Amino acid sequence: MNIVEKILARGSGKSKVSPDDVIFANVDKVMMHDVSGPGVIKVFDKLKKQGISVDKLWDPTKVWVAEDHFVPSAEKVSAENIVKLSKFTKHYGIEKHFKYGMGQYGICHTISHEEAMVMPGDVYVGGDSHTNTTGALGAFACGLGHTDIAYVLLHGKIWFKVPETYYFKINGKLPDHVMAKDLILKIIGDIGTDGGNYRTMQFGGTGIDEMSVESRLTMCNMTTEAGAKNGIVEPDQKVVDYLSSRGATNFNLIKGDDDAEYEKLFEYESSELEPVVAKPFSPENITIVREAPSVELDKSYIGSCTGAKYEDLVAVAKILKGRKVKIRTEILPAAISIYQRAMENGLLKIFLDAGVTVGPPTCGACCGAHMGVLAKDEICISTTNRNFPGRMGHIESQTYLSSPMVAAASAVTGKITDPRDLQ
Amino acid sequence: MKGAIIKYAQDNIDTDVIIPGQYLKVHDYAELATHAMEGLDPDFHSKVKEGDFILSGKNFGCGSSREHAPIALSHSGIKAVLALSFARIFYRNSVDGAFLLPIEIDEDAYNEISEGDEIDIDISTNEIKNITKNKTYKMKPFSEIIGKIISAGGIFKYNPDQN
Structure with a gap:
């Protein structure tokens, strides 16, 4: 068995x-x-x-x-x-x-x-x-x-x-x-x-x-x-x-x-893998980041059970350290214990210095419920798990699903960005 | 069981369009019904009639475990969803909660049954009759456990030791 x-x-x-x-x-x-x-x-x-x-x-x-x-x-x-x-x-x-x-x-x-x-x-x-x-x-x-x-x-x-x-x-x-x-x-x-x-x-x-x-x-x-x-x-x-x-x-x-x-x-084979995103409106709608459409993002969302564990926040901090975000960016650690470790180890300072808003743990915007939902026509890159129509807010908003590193790199440039290509 | 078809000729109708996330806080079944299918078809609530069936493609009800989805459809009057396939949680929520019948159909039935067709479903013979077009199709039989839970009227009325 x-x-x-x-x-x-x-x-x-x-x-x-x-x-x-x-x-x-x-x-x-x-x-x-x-x-x-x-x-x-x-x-x-x-x-x-x-x-x-x-x-x-x-x-x-x-x-x-x-x-x-x-x-x-x-x-x-x-x-x-x-x-x-x-x-x-x-x-x-x-x-x-x-x-x-x-x-x-x-x-x-x-x-x-x-x-x-x-x-x-x-x-x-x-x-x-x-x-x-x-x-x-x-x-x-x-x-x-x-x-x-x-x-x-x-x-x-x-x-x-x-x-x-x-x-x-x-x-x-x-x-x-x-x-x-x-x-x-x-x-x-x-x-x-x-x-x-x-x-x-x-x-x-x-x-x-x-x-x-x-x-x-x-x-x-x-x-x-x-x-x-x-x-x-x-x-x-x-x-x-x-x-x-x-x-x-x-x-x-x-x-x-x-x-x-x-x-x-x-x-x-791991060596053949590259950073990818799932385009709207399905998690199966995959493209490698370097071939992703060149859209102007409105928001980067780093949260949820999928993408806001401690290790996810460490990866984001590596990207954001010494940089500024260009678009609205929210980081919501997925539990208070993670929030606390992020504070003790200096991650929160990196996030705040970069211009990010750090929020409390919640499923909130991941399921389009509250705490930062998307307006009509807004485009978001997100570390969450689903991007069905209306998932994160307005039915005519769009979500690209990505890794925490891609969401952070994209926050810095305002476009969907491979973290390996950041200046 | 007779009813008229409301057809959504697409795959992967997910629970976020069946009942959008903002309504997850709502647990009043009648209120949920007023928002059924809102993410896909804002006219659904005004056109659905008691006893209607939904017809759709593959992977109906994919996404979240929200029981709000079969509840909203069932309290809108929907008695069965006919689809090429179902996502697992929607399927078992529909059956265990005795909200509606999830009926797996074949490509012929999916292609040939149209919006508004009058349908007669007989789960004892696994036959779907299209009364409007005078054609008959086979549905996929329920597995043994599903058939028993449906006959009992939901998981709470099903006794695994007696059945």
Whole structure:
């Protein structure tokens, strides 16, 4: 069995599972946020009316909650959702609720690794499509809707069809100025936004071995944009060190067997990769940066679970150090812990000296909700994960998706720029 | 189950156009319905009728996990989406929440069924009848688990130990 089959076999109490088997897997961790949480509360209300008991959760210690999409609240509906969420967690005894304005909080997928909320080998589900992110820690991490999350909260298990696995073998270390985001965008460009639909996308090879845990998180985060059920990397010592430094103990490192089967093998040579962007209006609409259209950008956005981890901010600081931005540029560290490290290590000074506005962790403008959405006809380069019509604001705005380095270099020139070409 | 077709002849209709991100804070189902398909077809809300079906191409519902998407369509009156293929979370949200039926169709049905056609879907025989054009197509049968959850009326009414 491969790693996903082994995790799902363990989760469903079976000695073996194969692709297309339908199983009910016991869930080790479940997450919801200020969008899916109120959605779950609505499902609970419906169940109560149908006479189904929602008196207690299966295990409140396995549940954690993030406030990320609509914080800070821009208007009263969002504010009321946060109040609802707080009442819910208090009522059901959920202690791990990362609240805006009270120390550590941030984007749910970032909290998942910053706070070691998820461990290798876990079956982890979250009420958000980018739950795939956390598969980089060696967990089966999969996004679900409100009804399914409500089901997990009450029953502690959920059905899955065991996925087929696409294995992406990455050979060699990424060149300078080429980031994990470039690699995963290239892959999505090759297989398309439905290229991984219903499947696992597993990453391995020397290129992944060489990669930091945070780069692997970027890879798995974007598997959602290929439609994948989950993304995963087999856990190694780097994952153990990363999570240990965040307080985790007792590791169960599940890895695939030597004779594990994969539906298809894809191979990439890192040395052949270049910085790329995804043009509007699809993450599969890839072009290398040096051949990108010469458009006048209005904004550079460096934020989100995809592109505002600590390592992303370090890469941005390398580009912005001693330079000034030419267009409106916002950097929103994805969690307070990252914000704090950015302050302690002088990154915030580099950003502010360059003319950037640094904001609080939020999903805000990434999903076109608030905190810097785009006007009609505005063009943005962004470290986020999606660029569908209207994704970051007005339906006639445009978003180019890129790596943090490309977004920073483009902020300096006002045009889509390969960081290798900066003067 | 009979209804009329609203056709979007394109692939990759994503959840950001089915229900734009600014409405994610809304959890009132009737209000969500008023914004359904707003990112693609601002006239959708005025033209949709109770019992209508949407017909579309590949990868319908790609993007986010927002259950708002099937909710907004379902509370607009849409009973089924017929598409060449579906993104996984939209598909399971539609079924587990018992909002609407996601029906996988073939290229012939996709090409030949037009806007406004009256359609009869029979999930017991996996047949789609185009009443307007007097033609019949096969739909892809539901997998066993999906069929059982649909029959039960959603995941909460499905008992894995009894079924």
